[in-house]
Amino acid sequence: MDEGLIPSPLIRDDEIFLRMNLAERIQHILLIATFTTLIITGLPLVLYEMKIFKALFAFEKAFYIRGILHRLAAVIMIVNILWHIAYSLFTRRGRNNFKELMPKFKDAKDAFQVFWHNIGLTGFLYKKGIFKACFDKHPYWLFKEEPEFGRYNFIEKFEYLGVAWGSLVMIISGFFMWNVELSLKFFPLWVHDIFIIIHGYEAILAFLTIIIWHMYNVHLNPEVFPMSKVWLNGKITSHELRTLHPLEYKKIAEERVRASAKAAEVK
Ligand code: HEM
Structure with missing residues (x-):
């Protein structure tokens, strides 16, 4: 791993920082669980020729259960997103994360x-x-x-916005696929057909993005291989912070310099 910045004397190299708190880790795990379920129960409809999907749904009623699981996972995913929105609006940490995730020049x-x-x-x-x-x-x-990256690098920001945009598209199209009568009350049939096409292709796109890009960034990337454990324990060492997010490390070091100067003044 690149050694990055020169360590600050005010930050021990084995010091642990909290990168994802419990609420953020639960939101992330719910996202993984619902996304995986939605992929497994949705993709067989698009890739119905594939042997693996035929085998997965070989027994009677399997397709019916698949539909129920897809809708259940969709509802949990929506509730999780609403929780994330409330968290990003009403908690200081959530607001700060959201601000840091917004792309800049x-x-x-x-x-x-x-x-x-x-x-x-x-x-x-x-x-x-x-x-x-x-x-x-x-x-x-x-x-x-x-x-040098700050709290979130451009890849992490892009992934976050990708999830936000992808979820919106899947929720709107999925909602009208779920409520066909309502959809046909508002739109002509060809619009409804477009919802189905968008829902299917966006699912493939999201699946490939996660498998290829996200998995590379959090598993195969030599800087974190075999796996970044942040999603499990929320922790990041000061060494990792210094090498992967040096601007955030600098910010913490500067805050500590200011705090110790203030403490010296008081004495
Ligand atoms: C990232 C999230 C999601 C993924 C990856 C996903 C994936 C898929 C795929 C691949 C299909 C098959 C499309 C086709 O027939 O061409 C499908 C169908 C469907 N999806 Fe989703 N979906 C997601 C979210 C949602 C949401 C949020 C809802 C509801 C609000 C939803 C409701 C439906 C419905 C009703 C169908 C029709 C087929 C069925 O009975 O299951 N999906 N989904």
Whole structure:
């Protein structure tokens, strides 16, 4: 793991910080449970040709039970989202998390920087002596360093907004699929058909995003491999904070400097 910032003398390297409190961990676990259930009970309708789904629903009544489970998981998912909205509105920590999760111009800059850092093209050109004078004058364009992230990096923000947007789409389309008569009272049949198409394709998109992107970021990424345990115990070490979220680490260090200066004044 990259060693990141120079440690602050006011923060022990084995100090533990709370990254996800109990309410946030329960919301996350409910999201995992409901999303997994919705995928398992929804995708067989889209990918009905696949052997695995045929096997899963081989016994009689299996399809009926699947429908019940899908609706039950949908209701729990909606209640969980309402809880999360209330938590983000009415608790100080929730409001702060939400504020920190909102994208800023820096996130676009960070994504750009990470992309070119990972590609390594400008470093390669520099080594070959191509545009050397230009890179010497503007070393930023070599993208030698990765950007420093705050409490949430651009990937985490993008995932959060993706879940918010995806849930809204699934809830609206799913609601009208559940209440066909109501849907046909308000919309022509072709709109209802579009709800079904959107619901199916958005499910595949969400499934792939979670399997490929989220699982990479929280499991396979060498910086956290084999797994970040934050979702289970909520804890992050000061070392992890310093390397993965250096701007948040700096903020805490500065707060401590201010607090100790104040304490010295009082003495
Ligand atoms: C992330 C969440 C969700 C996923 C991944 C998901 C996935 C799916 C999929 C793949 C289908 C099959 C679509 C097709 O036939 O082409 C489906 C059907 C359906 N979904 Fe969802 N869904 C989700 C959320 C919801 C919600 C929130 C509701 C209700 C408000 C809902 C209600 C329905 C209904 C009524 C059907 C019709 C088929 C059935 O009887 O189960 N879904 N869902």
